[in-house]
Amino acid sequence: MVNLEAGVLVDLELVRSASQAGVAYSMAYGDQPALVSEMVDWARATGFQVAAAGKGTKYLPAYHHVTHNDVWSHYGLTPSEAARAGMNPQMFNSFLDGTKSAIEAAAMANSCGLDVPEAGVAFPPCGVDDLAHILRPANIGGSLIATGWSRSSRPWSATVGPCSATCAGVSMWF
Incomplete structure (x- = not known):
């Protein structure tokens, strides 16, 4: 696939x-x-x-409420650091909020x-x-x-x- x-x-x-x-x-x-x-x-x-x-x-259950707007604080990054590295906030949020695991x-x-x-x-x-x-x-x-x-x-x-x-x-x- x-x-x-x-x-x-x-x-x-x-x-x-x-x-x-x-x-x-x-x-x-x-x-x-x-x-x-x-x-x-x-x-x-x-x-x-x-x-x-x-x-x-x-x-953690609290991760279910994390959004792409505040995801980087959970990874110890600032939004600008993540952007410079080409990191996608929606993708990284899916790793935290349970979406990727559910899929x-x-x-x-x-x-x-x-x-x-x-x-x-x-x-x-x-x-x-x-x-x-x-x-x-x-x-x-x-x-x-x-x-x-x-x-x-x-x-x-x-x-x-x-x-x-x-x-x-x-x-x-x-």
Whole structure:
């Protein structure tokens, strides 16, 4: 696909069509959604049930209210410094406010046949050491209302500060 955003619009149908035709459809390799999709394929091929698949990102609920007009203060830059460097405020704002993570979650869901929460991306605080405890069904103590979800977690807590590092990953079990 040309870019992730275009893929979110049509990937689900392309995945279905490819599956019916017995051929493979893939995303551009190297970006987190493609890497997570590869992990989901591996997990399913080795007999695991995928509870959740997603990525980690630095996010705090207050970031949802950041706009392109005040984004640079969150990166430690002035607007003039960012402009001189050719940085796009809308793009960098999408990294903070959850927009980019939501689009990436949709791409992962489409490519892997996963669901997305009706309420949107939740960003539960979750470091790499906590993934297996947080991203599992609620009936066994986790945060998922069901299995087979595309999720984003955040390695940061407003009250505690940074949690352990997090990365793209898949929560799974036999």
